[in-house]
Amino acid sequence: MSSLTSSTVNSNVYESGKYSTVIQKVEAETRIPVPPPKPLLIAMPSEGGEFPLLVFSHGYLLYNSFYSQLLQHVASHGFIVIAPQLYTVAGPDSSDEIKSTAQVTNWLSKGLQYLLPQQVKPNLSKVALAGHSRGGKTSFALALSKETITTLKFSALIGIDPVDGMDKGKQTPPPVLTYVPHSFDLGMPVMVVGSGLGEVKRNPLFPPCAPKGVNHEDFFKECREPACYFVVKDYGHVDMLDDETKGIRGKTTYCLCKNGKTREPMRKFVGGVVIAFMKAYLEGDKRSLMAIRERSSDGDLPVELKTIEFLL
Template sequence: MVLSTESLATPTSTTCFDDGSYTVSKRSIRKSSSSDTPNPPLYIVYPNEKGTYPVILFLHGFSIPNISYTDMFEFIASHGYIIVAPGQTLIELLRGLCVFSAVGDVDSAAETANWIDENLQSVLPNDVSPDLENVALAGHSKGGKAAFALALGHANTSLKFKALIGLDPVAGRDNADRLEPKILNYIPKNFNISLPIALIGTGLGDDGCCGCFPPAAPWGCNHPFFFNECKPPTCYFVAKDFGHMDMLDDWLAKLAGMFVCKTGKGSYADMRRACGGIFVAFLKAYMFNEPVDLTAIIDSPNSVAPIKLDPVLWLKS
């Protein structure tokens, strides 16, 4: 691995962690008998102002409602992005609890990607358009693993992605019990992915909760192992003092912290702002060749970010 330390610019401040200039709206779209909408209900957050905006296909974590990322989605959309987040039906939720696999998640993600390519414009206001030349693929937890699997070609889609972002991705219960399709092989730079990649990990994700629950992002299947298999260009950020679900809306982050996984002591709002700001800075750099914010984070992470980031790496070659 080669860590680049050269700076393209050293700004005194960055705007990616501040609220964007756009107002936003959100809507849920369910499948009907006369609709081409994919079966998982879709949650869409978009800017209100007239314009053409890049798109993020975001895949939720295991059994996590897609609407529970609303605060983070609204922050990202305020910077001029359309987020499309597929959800899950009750049957899919029950199947996910019984079948230890992500194959169905990858297939559903591909179905949603094809729907974005063909039908997203039809559910947006007439003066708000998706920029289908600039589409990012992202996901959290099990959805992060599904995003990597889709990027690796485990399902086919007509939509072409410009970047990949993994938000504390999880590949399974442990390295001997990984979710299908198994994508981690523990070989450095093994992923055959030509996209620029950003990884956001959590420092507490591989800790259990109250001594009763196993880690939500267990060692051997969590972010450092994904990073090890990524090829440059890759950016890597670890929210050192936060847990696996601390970027969710407050109600679920608090609930998860009591019953599911270890939570940090910092502000959930700051964690969401940090994750959203990294999304914005990374996509500006790799979609639009505007690396100033990303460079600022890499050069001085704890001067510009609202939370402690350690480590922070940018592998360019």
């Protein structure tokens, strides 16, 4: 591995990793000694080993199944991804989502192994927390110990186009953003990924999906080091979802938000940068993350980056 160039390492994170994967749908009432508090989607390597964990929270009114391709991409690089279905219908208050994410996290040490093949072991000392859109807000809120706390310690935090409301001054409860620079006392490395088109209206009838004043830019401004920030040009708020998202909700993901031409490039970048970040801060291998930082504008990236910033 030491002979690989930074370019090779960088390219690899955007493609499937060395592990074949399985994805498992688990209902909350499943018959195991300690059932999960919420339905789950679990993506994992099928080969044996001990793997770090990623707890992933879906976006507002979306299904965890809409992220299947992204979750399997991450799992193929040697991670177990647990994506709870936090709700099917929800109002503006995200307090219950924060509490539910905490409950799922606390359940991991008691019940996760019952759902994994015998040869697949979770490393409960290496757990990252991530979320998309309102799920990004949920993840930040949980990391900040708003509403509740967890028994497991998180090692890293990732916000994928996080959103804290409809506009500045119209945050949904509980508010996360304080608008005080570097005010987040998180005690862990943080990465924020933003979409360049998220703050652009798709049509005049609906607001942008990630409005200025409550979006990725504001979240990163409040982070402390170590933190990194990427904004992807020409792609939208839901362009990291599966190519095909079924049902009425799935179809609305193509008409409510401003989108790029196709989803695959954004999904590949998000998956790759999540893998690089977790390898850096859960496994101590920063080569892929530093390669992205150094080569942000060349052809190795599946997308063009509008912004790249590191606080180290």
